[in-house]
Amino acid sequence: MxxxxxxxxxxxxxRVPAERLVAEMVPPPRFDAVRFDTYVPDPNQPSQIEAVKVLGSFAAGLGGAHASGAGRRKWFSKKPAAPTGPRGVYLDGGYGVGKTHLLASLWHATPAEPSLKAFGTFVELTNLVGALGFQQTVQTLGGHRLLCIDEFELDDPGDTVLVSTLLGKLVDAGVALAATSNTLPGKLGEGRFAAADFLREIQGLSARFRPLRIDGEDYRHRGLxxxxxxxxxxxxxxxxxxxxxxxxxxxxxxxxxxxxxxxxxxxxxxxxxxxxxxxxxxxxxxxxxxxxxxxxxxxxxxxxxxxxxxxxxxxxxxxxxxxxxxxxxxxxxxxxxxxxxxxxxxxxxxx
Structure with missing residues (x-):
């Protein structure tokens, strides 16, 4: 033969239709089965152990009527009271410390139906806005309980302002946020992402995020x-x-x-x-x-x-x-x- x-x-x-873009806003196959208890923290990095505890508590706090029972909030219904305190978490750390694993674990641990939480990269989110339009994207994601954004890009000012504005609308609608990000061009640092850069670039939303630093070496080559x-x-x-x-x-x-x-x-x-x-x-x-x-x-x-x-x-x-x-x-x-x-x-x- x-x-x-x-x-x-x-x-x-x-060619990718807009409907597929929305349906695929879930953790990718590599992270479909990850959970907090499958994350293997480096015993020499206490921040990794602390991150699991903090994110677990954050997920547990996202239960409630907005994500269950009543289902999606109707777009034209009365707007919920503005959330107080941090409504988001920012995972700050270098590549290979498991930020995406933890972000996906947060998505899985959040007590809401899959249709009420979204997970995607910054590129995928900006493409969704391009496919649906800004207002339709707000309506599509505004009834969600959680939006996870992996690899938030800080090197394109236009896209950063666009997504920052989008996130402001979503926070007002009661959506919780979680993100990891890349650094700004020229910010060489120590091989890690800078929380200050992220919080400055999202402007008025910075008070809604709790930075969570995760130290460590690239796990993909740890002991391999x-x-x-x-x-x-x-x-x-x-x-x-x-x-x-x-x-x-x-x-x-x-x-x-x-x-x-x-x-x-x-x-x-x-x-x-x-x-x-x-x-x-x-x-x-x-x-x-x-x-x-x-x-x-x-x-x-x-x-x-x-x-x-x-x-x-x-x-x-x-x-x-x-x-x-x-x-x-x-x-x-x-x-x-x-x-x-x-x-x-x-x-x-x-x-």
Whole structure:
């Protein structure tokens, strides 16, 4: 029997309807089963243990009529009394300390029906506004009990103001908020995100957030073996043909294709894939291309899609200039996640 040819990411140009954007605002597959009790805190980092306790209490406090019994509050009904005190939490920490795990655990622990709580990245939220319009987005999310925003982007002033305004409307409607974020360009810091940057950028909402710092090292490499070195083109191609649902693409061509697909569709780009096989991995030529690859790496990691590659090791994808620039934390996160996915792909070779 003839072996079917692998799939190709470059042959895909997905179209994503607005209804799918709303329905998919739940924790991605990698974080579907996570809970507070599956989070493994570093015993040398008390802030991680404290974060679990604080977030557990925050989730427990989100019960009540707004999220149960009466169901959604009617849009034109009497507005509830303005909430007092912190109505949100901001998880402040470097990449790989488990912020997304904790954010998803908060979503799961909140006592509300799935239709009354939403989880998405900043990019996914801005795309929802683009698809539905601002007022319709407020109406769609205004009856929710909780909105979790992962990777809140602080490097686009226009989008930051847009989402900050949206969050203000949602808080007024009684929605609780939780967020993690990336740092501002030029804020190199110590490899961690700055709560002060986040609170300043969301302007009038800062008083509604309780910053929760989470210290630690990247858990993806804590006590784990080094990532496997790149394979040969022949090994990668052979694995792609031998793996049902695998894609096979030349890395330079894939980078060109990503420029033709909006980053909000990168999740749909990976629909049904069981592995991504890439040949001729090379250093990223420019920052725009690098930022698109970061989004793709995030979506592949969310969906637990292993990545098998030949060519350049993933830790050499980004130039020293990029790794020392304003988007350094995004690039380090991408390296960390791609390295983890490369480790997951070891079993594809020689099967």
């Amino acid at each position: 003839t072996q079917a040819a692998p799939l190709s990411l470059c042959a895909r140009e997905p 073996p080094e990532a496997p070195p790149p394979y040969s083109d022949e090994q990668v191609a052979k694995a792609a043909y031998a793996t049902d649902g695998a894609s096979l693409d030349a890395f330079p061509r894939l980078l060109e294709h990503l420029a033709k697909v909006h980053p909000s569709r990168y999740g749909a780009l990976t629909d049904g894939l069981r592995a991504v096989c890439l040949t001729d991995v090379q250093p990223i030529p420019d920052q725009s291309t690098a930022l698109r690859l970061v989004v793709l790496a995030d979506r592949l990691y969310d969906r637990e899609v292993p990545v098998l590659a030949s060519g350049m090791p993933f830790d050499r994808l980004f130039s020293e200039e990029m790794l020392n620039g304003g988007y350094r934390k995004k690039y380090f996160r991408a390296i960390s996640r791609l390295t983890a996915l490369a480790r997951d792909a070891k079993g594809l070779v020689g099967q």
